Amino acid sequence: MQLGRLLLRTLLVFSLVGFVACSDDDANENNQTDTGVETPDAGDHNDALGGDDTVEDDTVEDDTVTAGNCEPGSDDRAAVAREQVAKNEGVNAGEVTFASDADLQSASIDAASGGPAQAATTSYVYVDLDTAEKLELSDVDAFEDTAWDIAFNRAMIRVNSGDSGPSRWMVARVDAGFDEAAPPSPQDTSWKTDTFIADDCEVLTEGMGTLTTAFGVWFDYDMSTHTTAVPENTTWVLYNMESHAIYKFGVNTYDSGAYEVQWAPIEMGR
Template sequence: MSKKYILVLILSAMWIGCGDEGDSGENNTAGNNTTGNNTTGNNTNVGTNDNNTNSGTTGDNNTNNTNNNETVVTVNNVNNPPVIDVPCFDELKEGWPLNEGVNAGAVSITEAEGVFSGTIDAASGGSMAAASSSFLYVDLDTGAKVEVDDFGAYENTEWDLAFKRVLIRTNSSSSGIGAVELGKVADTTFEEASLASVTTWATDDTMDASCIPDTDPINNLITAFNLLNLDNPSGSESWYSYEMGISTQPDVYFVKNAEGTKTFKFAIDGWASGVYTVKWEEVAQ
């Protein structure tokens, strides 16, 4: 029996035990599910019990969700979505899924002596509402949030990384028109990680030639963060480990920015209820 199959069985059992109370993990993190008058896909994504409260009502196309007293307002893209000239875009639109409306999450980053650090609130109203929320887009050059929705992001090279719950996309390949590439140095510290140690670079190569998507064990579309972590011992095939909850790994990433002009050393120091604690700094190429 494969580790992936065992992981899915464990996560499914935990979801049944937790029920719908609070934000019990990553169900419908960014899979093929939409809310409102839309259909719900076949994802059953279960992660940690985040202890978030999702309140508000789900209307025909609008979703108002409350997470840690912050209201996230998003508009689902079911009526007249923009037309984007990207290969397999219809499949990507459904698979992420993509939404109109800028994510209301905060990017609280400060810079000191060249090191950017702080938090990125990618809670997106809780795991149950994530499918109807846009990703949160971040520019590593400035440490600022980029005010675009999921459709505008496909025509934008200002953002480098996009966050929603446990998903992190890079502005590359199936995720955007940027030149972002991602590398990883495992089992190291932020201070000790060296660009020279990176041997493999990845992009968000999600679709095959027939527009059939590759997915991770909880049915989310894969990203570069998956492709560099297929051997994760917990079976998550991603940047995090899942052992009765989500935890970070002692890994450091290197990110070539969307413009192809800079490289950043990037570390995820913590994750709680969809809020990332991160740091990064530019390194010589």
Template sequence: MALLFAGALFAAAGACSSDDDDGTSTSSSSSTTSSSSTSSSAGGGGSGGDNSTGGGGSAPVGGGCTEPTEVACSDNVLQDLNLQDDTDAGMITSTPEGMGFLSLIDAVAGGAMATDPTSYTYGRFTDTGLEKVNISDEAALDSMEWDIAFRRSTVRINSGNSGPSCVTGAPIPNAVFDEVTAVPDPAPAARTDSYYSSGCVLQGDASGQPTAPGTALSGFYVYNLDTHCVGMSDQVYLLQLADSRYLKLEITAYYTTENQQLCDNGDPLPQGPTGSGNYQVRWAFLP
């Protein structure tokens, strides 16, 4: 089976049967999911990979911050990432799972074939689940109210070139989600969402696609060149928020549960809508 980390050729995959063309969001998990909680912020494909060429900005020692910082290369970010001035209608719902949550994120953003997608779906981690933040892409570049954002196969965190906060993320080597019960000692090197050079040139992820930013979490999937679908890498990440709290996070699905299992098993997806852009994310705060 030909596998490439995070999807060389995924930019062309939008035309394949493995991705939705109609922008339809689907419920991809248990029907016991709670209703979404949202808040309005006052603040203003191959898109994956192991980000060996990007996403490597260092984080402040000790972590945490209370004041925003200016986003470097913001004009380039707006253009290169096709950021929007609208607020995406995609919902976020969370259900308790063990000591944490299973969150479902609608990041369909108009569908795989949309030439002018909607904004990212923004969220922040709270004690009651991942809460949606109603904010546009443009306003998000000036806001510390959000922690994480999803659109199609790109996941951003609020730091570096993605936002003015100091959220960091790092893969925990060889980790199994349920076995991570505390912050690893030593902790993996924290990374901000920095994916531009000092000259404001976009630093892509390992896929080599010119519009695929090397974000801190861009290694969450592997792209199957045989079946043209997005398989999960089973990577567990350590995130630190602006309030210095830590959490573990694993993205477990990009499609509906059934279609994700097909893809992960190396089987082709059925023709027609696949539920792409509907994330399932396991996460939990760590002591």
């Protein structure tokens, strides 16, 4: 009888030891798995996420978005540019009146576009500097039209070049009054086109969301009064790389989208 009890007690002890050992092994395995998830190797995102498929799919999607697909002349770049400046189909009804004095042209341009709230849904006012004429163009039509030279929508000014249109205007800002202004040299870095789409398809802006056109933020802005002013002793020179037309252009006054501007041709060689 005593021998039987001793054998039974021995079996119970071994069973308990085996159960504890198995439990410890399971716990160790679970702890190792948890540790692998909570503290992954910084260079191994696959192990951290517990699989390869999710990571590979995300990587492909990111590459599609961030790859440099918007090089100049590409369809992707044109599509992004169109989304920025060629969405509106109606012609801006703003009035433009012209006057001339020999070679000097001037214009009063209503580019208020129905106020700030309506500006994004209203086309620009498109002007042909050569003929001193407002063109009946919508943003959609102007995107593929070479007739217009300069366009206005409230404080935004675009020229027909680069990401704005198919023509080839360049603009240089000159720190001089209208009468004294002269073109910079062809190698001067102040010459710009409307370039507001980066090669990676990012939309480039400056100031308060202003597209980085050749004019860009052309005005002075007073933060205390929230008003804009025309900078003194500032003139813009416009040069067309195809027709070789060259103008000096000045903004005389600006008030909430209403412009008084003037321009005159510059003879080559002067």
